[in-house]
Amino acid sequence: MTERSLCPLCGGQLEAGTTTFTADFGRGVVVVRHVPATLCTQCGEAWIDDRQAAKLEELVGNARRNGRAVEVIDLAA
Ligand SMILES: [Zn+2]
Numbered sequence: 001m002t003e004r005s006l007c008p009l010c011g012g013q014l015e016a017g018t019t020t021f022t023a024d025f026g027r028g029v030v031v032v033r034h035v036p037a038t039l040c041t042q043c044g045e046a047w048i049d050d051r052q053a054a055k056l057e058e059l060v061g062n063a064r065r066n067g068r069a070v071e072v073i074d075l076a077a
Contacts, residue, residue, distance in 0.1 A: 007040035007045060010043045012041055018076070019037040032056060032073045035048060035075055036049075
């Protein structure tokens with residue numbers, strides 16, 4: 001994550017923060033709160049790095065196996 005890069009969409013300033021990630025896989029929905037991300041201060045777009053994306057994929061895979069309709073995971077908890 002580079003702190004000083006600019007948003008590829010709008011050229012706005014990026015800063016470190018957290019975002020909420022949601023995945024809908026048909027039979028259920030997974031919501032992951034407080035995912036570390038780089039946020040654009042101008043357009044609000046959130047950029048999740050590869051390491052976090054891999055982690056999210058794993059969480060979504062687990063939730064899918066649990067078979068619950070709604071799974072809410074808070075990474076800050
Ligand atoms: Zn932007």
